[in-house]
Amino acid sequence: MKFDILFVILILTVSAHAQDDDDFIIDSSSEYDETAATRYWYFCAASYCNPNVILNWSCTTPCSKTPYMDDVQIFVNATNENAGYSGYDPKHNEIIIVFRGTLPWSIKNWFEDINYIKTSFPYCTNNCQVHRGFYYSYLGIQDQVLNAAKRLTSKYPNAKLVITGHSLGGALSTHALVALTVNGYRVDHYYSFGSPRVGDSAFFNYVKSIYPSAKFRVTHDHDPVPHLPMEVQGFHHINTEAYYKDFLIFHKDVKICNDEKKEDPRCSNQNLLDLSVDDHCNYLGYNLAIGVLVCQ
Numbered sequence: 530m531k532f533d534i535l536f537v538i539l540i541l542t543v544s545a546h547a548q549d550d551d552d553f554i555i556d557s558s559s560e561y562d563e564t565a566a567t568r569y570w571y572f573c574a575a576s577y578c579n580p581n582v583i584l585n586w587s588c589t590t591p592c593s594k595t596p597y598m599d600d601v602q603i604f605v606n607a608t609n610e611n612a613g614y615s616g617y618d619p620k621h622n623e624i625i626i627v628f629r630g631t632l633p634w635s636i637k638n639w640f641e642d643i644n645y646i647k648t649s650f651p652y653c654t655n656n657c658q659v660h661r662g663f664y665y666s667y668l669g670i671q672d673q674v675l676n677a678a679k680r681l682t683s684k685y686p687n688a689k690l691v692i693t694g695h696s697l698g699g700a701l702s703t704h705a706l707v708a709l710t711v712n713g714y715r716v717d718h719y720y721s722f723g724s725p726r727v728g729d730s731a732f733f734n735y736v737k738s739i740y741p742s743a744k745f746r747v748t749h750d751h752d753p754v755p756h757l758p759m760e761v762q763g764f765h766h767i768n769t770e771a772y773y774k775d776f777l778i779f780h781k782d783v784k785i786c787n788d789e790k791k792e793d794p795r796c797s798n799q800n801l802l803d804l805s806v807d808d809h810c811n812y813l814g815y816n817l818a819i820g821v822l823v824c825q
């Protein structure tokens with residue numbers, strides 16, 4: 530009998546979820562722009578290529594899919610590794626700031642090693658904390674990022690400013706969004722892909738307060754990285770998640786999630802056990818792990 534009652538509760542829960550599905554806002558009031566997101570995803574893919582072919586924009590598929598790019602400058606961290614780049618897209622009149630993650634063949638080692646050590650974050654006024662490792666990685670290139678923003682916004686004063694990044698680069702892009710915003714830059718578009726969590730719930734509130742406009746944290750099906758570091762370790766994603774269950778020619782299933790009060794359990798968080806490195810590298814129909822092999 531007890532079992533039966535549990536069973537009924539389960540059924541009710543499942544059907545309530547099915548109804549919830551209709552609440553997803555993918556209407557015109559959501560500013561999510563899949564065409565733009567796809568362009569930014571190719572910029573992220575390009576960031577994994579050899580700096581020489583990023584600099585002259587000959588990085589095979591990612592560059593040929595987004596053929597307009599001038600004024601490219603690479604961000605290099607203390608160990609002389611490429612951490613991203615900036616550039617100007619004359620066709621769309623956009624200044625692009627892109628952050629790279631770990632190379633695809635090291636991703637599994639990287640995410641298995643993500644720790645949950647936090648540090649206080651100097652900008653915020655509500656005692657928020659951020660993941661220490663991601664923050665220090667960002668600080669290693671912050672001067673280059675701010676200098677690039679300064680140089681490009683004075684050269685192209687009417688251009689829109691776009692920040693994007695994949696994986697660890699998603700975390701770096703979050704820090705860049707905060708730093709550029711508090712330094713007086715107007716960031717027009719922000720899209721990250723497969724980002725880990727960057728800070729705690731006070732950080733979520735802080736980022737929302739300084740940057741209330743639309744910004745998107747794109748996630749894909751069983752990508753494990755958005756689950757790290759874990760919520761039980763005191764981390765909370767920034768909004769707004771745009772979750773893809775799949776991305777097929779005739780079925781591009783994006784859900785704009787609601788993380789106002791807590792992370793939306795109908796999006797990436799519905800998957801309790803996620804281990805697909807492939808889903809982590811494959812966004813919007815393009816798998817960067819394949820492209821990266823031929824652009825080194």
Ligand SMILES: *[C@@H]1O[C@H](CO)[C@@H](O)[C@H](O)[C@H]1NC(C)=O
Nearest residue numbers: 580581582583584585586587
């Ligand atoms: C870009 O640079 C790479 C490496 O230096 C070189 O092999 C390639 O020919 C260059 N491509 C163009 C289009 O200039």
Ligand SMILES: *[C@@H]1O[C@H](CO)[C@@H](O)[C@H](O)[C@H]1NC(C)=O
Nearest residue numbers: 606607608610631665666669
């Ligand atoms: C530079 O990047 C590498 C690889 O992503 C990372 O292991 C290293 O800690 C970074 N160094 C700094 C100072 O950010």
